[in-house]
Amino acid sequence: MKFFHSIGQISLQSLAKLGRSTLFLSAIINSLGYPLLRPKLLIRQIYSVGVLSFWLVAISGLFVGMVLGLQGVYTLSTFGAESSLGIMVAASLVRELGPVVSALLFAGRAGSALTAEIGLMKTTEQLSGMEMMAIDPLKYIIAPRFLAGFISLPLLAALFSAIGIWGGYIAGVELLNVDVGAYWSQMQSAIDFYDDIVNGIIKSIIFAWIITWIALFEGYDATPTSAGISRATTKTVVNSAFAILLFDFLLTALMFGTS
Amino acid sequence: MISINKLSFARGDNKIFNNISLTIQPHKITAIMGPSGTGKTTLLKLISGQLKPDSGSIMINEQNVHQLSRKNLYALRQKMGMLFQSGALLTDMSVYDNIAFPIREHTALPESMIRTLVLMKLNAVGLRGAKDLMPSELSGGMARRVAMARALALDPEMIMYDEPFTGQDPISLGVLVKLIATLNQTLQLTSIIVSHDVQETAAIADYIYLLSAGKIAGQGTPEELYSSDSAWVQQFMQGKPDGPVPFHYPAQDYQNDLLAH
Amino acid sequence: MMQYKALEISVGLFVSAAMAALFFLAMQVSNFNALQNTNSYTLTAHFDNVSGLKTKSLVSMAGVPIGRVTEISFDPENYDALVKMRIDARYNTIPSDTSASILTAGLLGEKYIGLTPGGLDEFLQEGDAIELTQSALVLEKLISQFLFQSASKD
Numbered sequence: 001m002k003f004f005h006s007i008g009q010i011s012l013q014s015l016a017k018l019g020r021s022t023l024f025l026s027a028i029i030n031s032l033g034y035p036l037l038r039p040k041l042l043i044r045q046i047y048s049v050g051v052l053s054f055w056l057v058a059i060s061g062l063f064v065g066m067v068l069g070l071q072g073v074y075t076l077s078t079f080g081a082e083s084s085l086g087i088m089v090a091a092s093l094v095r096e097l098g099p100v101v102s103a104l105l106f107a108g109r110a111g112s113a114l115t116a117e118i119g120l121m122k123t124t125e126q127l128s129g130m131e132m133m134a135i136d137p138l139k140y141i142i143a144p145r146f147l148a149g150f151i152s153l154p155l156l157a158a159l160f161s162a163i164g165i166w167g168g169y170i171a172g173v174e175l176l177n178v179d180v181g182a183y184w185s186q187m188q189s190a191i192d193f194y195d196d197i198v199n200g201i202i203k204s205i206i207f208a209w210i211i212t213w214i215a216l217f218e219g220y221d222a223t224p225t226s227a228g229i230s231r232a233t234t235k236t237v238v239n240s241a242f243a244i245l246l247f248d249f250l251l252t253a254l255m256f257g258t259s
Numbered sequence: 260m261i262s263i264n265k266l267s268f269a270r271g272d273n274k275i276f277n278n279i280s281l282t283i284q285p286h287k288i289t290a291i292m293g294p295s296g297t298g299k300t301t302l303l304k305l306i307s308g309q310l311k312p313d314s315g316s317i318m319i320n321e322q323n324v325h326q327l328s329r330k331n332l333y334a335l336r337q338k339m340g341m342l343f344q345s346g347a348l349l350t351d352m353s354v355y356d357n358i359a360f361p362i363r364e365h366t367a368l369p370e371s372m373i374r375t376l377v378l379m380k381l382n383a384v385g386l387r388g389a390k391d392l393m394p395s396e397l398s399g400g401m402a403r404r405v406a407m408a409r410a411l412a413l414d415p416e417m418i419m420y421d422e423p424f425t426g427q428d429p430i431s432l433g434v435l436v437k438l439i440a441t442l443n444q445t446l447q448l449t450s451i452i453v454s455h456d457v458q459e460t461a462a463i464a465d466y467i468y469l470l471s472a473g474k475i476a477g478q479g480t481p482e483e484l485y486s487s488d489s490a491w492v493q494q495f496m497q498g499k500p501d502g503p504v505p506f507h508y509p510a511q512d513y514q515n516d517l518l519a520h
Numbered sequence: 521m522m523q524y525k526a527l528e529i530s531v532g533l534f535v536s537a538a539m540a541a542l543f544f545l546a547m548q549v550s551n552f553n554a555l556q557n558t559n560s561y562t563l564t565a566h567f568d569n570v571s572g573l574k575t576k577s578l579v580s581m582a583g584v585p586i587g588r589v590t591e592i593s594f595d596p597e598n599y600d601a602l603v604k605m606r607i608d609a610r611y612n613t614i615p616s617d618t619s620a621s622i623l624t625a626g627l628l629g630e631k632y633i634g635l636t637p638g639g640l641d642e643f644l645q646e647g648d649a650i651e652l653t654q655s656a657l658v659l660e661k662l663i664s665q666f667l668f669q670s671a672s673k674d
Contacts, residue, residue: 040524047527051534094545129347132307133361133409134336140364155538162541184548189585192576197545 021217027138028146028216035144045144049110050152054159056109057102061160064101065167068092072168073176085178086187089168094191094200095256098161100248103207106153107240111215114145115236118219119229127220142216149212150205157204199255206247211240260285261306261417261449266315268298268305275301277473278315283417288443288450290460293470294495294504299453300344302470303419306451307339308332337365340410340418344425346402348394348409354381355390358409365413380408384438400431407438417449418442424456436463457496461485469495559609560587561646565620565633569655570601572631573622579605581635586611589633605633607644616642619652631656 035042068089076082118141121127127137165187172178191197215236222232261283268276275298283289291299304310306317308324317324319335327335348357358377362368368376381387384404394402403423410418423435440463443450454460461467461481469477469484469492477484477492484496494502510516567573570592579587587607595602607614617638622631635650644650 043528043531044524046531046534051530054534054537124350125343125345125347126349128304128309129341129343129349131309132336132339132341132343133364133413134333135361135364136333155535155541158541158545159538162544165545188548189578193546201542 017221020221021213024217024220025213028143028213031136031139031143032147034139035147038144041140041144042147045148046152049114049145049148050155053106053110053152053156056105057156057160058163060101060105061098061163062167064097064160065089065093065164065169066171068097068164069168069171070176073172073178082172082178083182084186085168085172086183086185087190089172090165090187090191091196093161093164093168094196096200096248096252098164099157099200099203099207100244102157102160103153103204103211103244104241106149106156106208107211107215107244108237110149110152111211111236111240112233114149114212114215115219115222115233116229118142118145118216119222119224119232122220122222123224123226123229142220146212146216149215150208153208153211154201154204157200157207161200195255199251202255203248203251206251207244210243210247214240214243260320261451262318263306264316264318266305266312266317268301268310268312270301274473276305276312279470279473279475280315281468281475281478283449283451284466285449286443286447287465288440288452288463290452290454290464290467291470292453292455292457292460292467292495293476295455297470297472299455299470300421303341303421303451303453306419307336307341337361337413338416340413340415342403342406342410342418342420342423344422346394346399346406348397348402348406350394352394353390354386354392354394354397354405357394357405358412361409361412376412380411381405383411383442384408385434398431400427400434403427403431403435404438407442411442411446414446415448417451419451419453421453422455423452424454424459432459435459439463457498461496560606561609561612562590563587563605563607563644563648563650565603565605565650565653566595566598567601567603567620567622567653567655569658570603570622570631571656571658572624573603573633573656574631577630578632579607579635580632581611581614581637586635603633612643612645614644615640616644616648617652618644618650619654620650621654622656624657 035045069085072085072088073082076084076088118127121137121141127141130137130140169180169183173180173183218232218236218239219229222228263279263281263283265278265280266276267274267278281291291302293299301310305312306319306324308327311325322331322335324332324335348354349360352360355377358380359373362373362376377390378387381390384407386401386404386408389397389401389405394405397405420439423439424432427435436459439450439452442448443463452460452464461484464481466480467478467484468475471491477487477489477495479487484492487493487496491503493499494504500506573589573592575589575592577589578585579589587605589603589605591602591604593602593604614635615638617640619636619638621634621636623634624631638652
């Protein structure tokens, strides 16, 4: 009996949370005009969310690209097809690894930071204080951060892919003597701007939306204690990871399955 | 003039307010006191519209707070100042910017004018020299005074203090008590103090409501309460360890408890 | 808290770097500038068998890419395949008796259309059809042909 009781309770709680988070999202969308009128706020947030994630994304991109290059050469050489290395590295990065890995890194670094910051503001009553001063915290605090995440992640994903392709070049061409012309020319002929690159960017825009929404909501909804904030940051990272991988599957099936 | 009529509010099973009614007279200091956990902070949040009551109404200047549109509620809040227990200063801004914040957001005054206003408010609380410090560099008492200056930034008509005296050293206490009374007088504010520090509050309050278990257990001027017939009121006002609120948590007979195995 | 000016500069750098990366991806990595829809004209051709040919496959002449396949559809009147392709407008002197064959790039590579020029002085215009076509080589048919041939030799 208790078992069914707890299942029911958990389902109702999850539904309630989903409802709250949807209302939260629609409130954010209503407030999005505000940060556009206050560029200073927005730029501060792009710095904290995007610029501070740059090195993490860049170095990860470089190493992922280099590993792709190495593994690619090892595998392709069994078919005598090393000249296809460029296509392999570029396709993997632009379609999948670029958007997904940069989103996961972003969720871990920027997402958890956002959750902790908002949660702490809630705990120290800064959000209530702002409400009392008749300043809507959704407009002043939440909306700029949402817009910043929405702008930053696709940029970070593009950086990841570009740096990764260079990494593949360094590993394959410089270190393992793949032909430099073949690397770039085969890549150019096979990677389509609209099908591959634009789709990859669309993916990372959708990821940005989801991650920033989750991160901000978990912070806003957190129990205002230190244990509550730590739970909230964990939830952000875990839920973001699930959502990214789920949506990656759905989007890949939609975008690349039918061509 | 604030009137609370037949207010009821419950959190889960806990009935925090059970059909209470009270009035706050304008330009006076009204104190709401009671044991810890009786929902005094909740009452402030209900008055400011952050929480909605289950039944009953709160009228401020003839307007029902909870029936106002968002825009009108925000307009009303600009006439209210609130001092949170922790000060609730924005941690990434300096003291100056914290106080300038509501002015910048709600008015289009030029920076030179804002500077004058900020310095005036800081001077009123005696912290004009601290204007460039960050909140993390302030002591608890100083943070509260800065928060007070910020609450006064838009020249409100009323101001609410949430536990202003808790955890302060004697000197800070003296400063705060003096400030609350002086500001109320000079600025003709309506002040509501929520506290359980009897001595300090009774020294400056014009009228006191005592809340307990969701109901009003006593009300009156400080003198009336000190000479009250109610044993509970006497125990609370004088801080007696035993009385209607017993010292011993209900337990079985002492001898039986010791000798039982 | 960083000085606001330094903050703005770093955000500017970040956005420029990302824009440069996007530009790099568009230009160096993909075939963005290979063929834009302006300045090109459409030709059609019928093939008996287009197996392996895809839309966006290359159309080339003398080994040089001059266009792309834009559409492959089944023609219910002739029971064959109708292929539409866009040719770069710079190459507008293709003789009207040019032939089109579906070829394979490398042993296991992708299919593409190779155009071999004819000799007439008339040139193909927008909407014209290439008359002479050679279908794709289907590997199974080749093998069975080979086996058949070697069997009939004995």
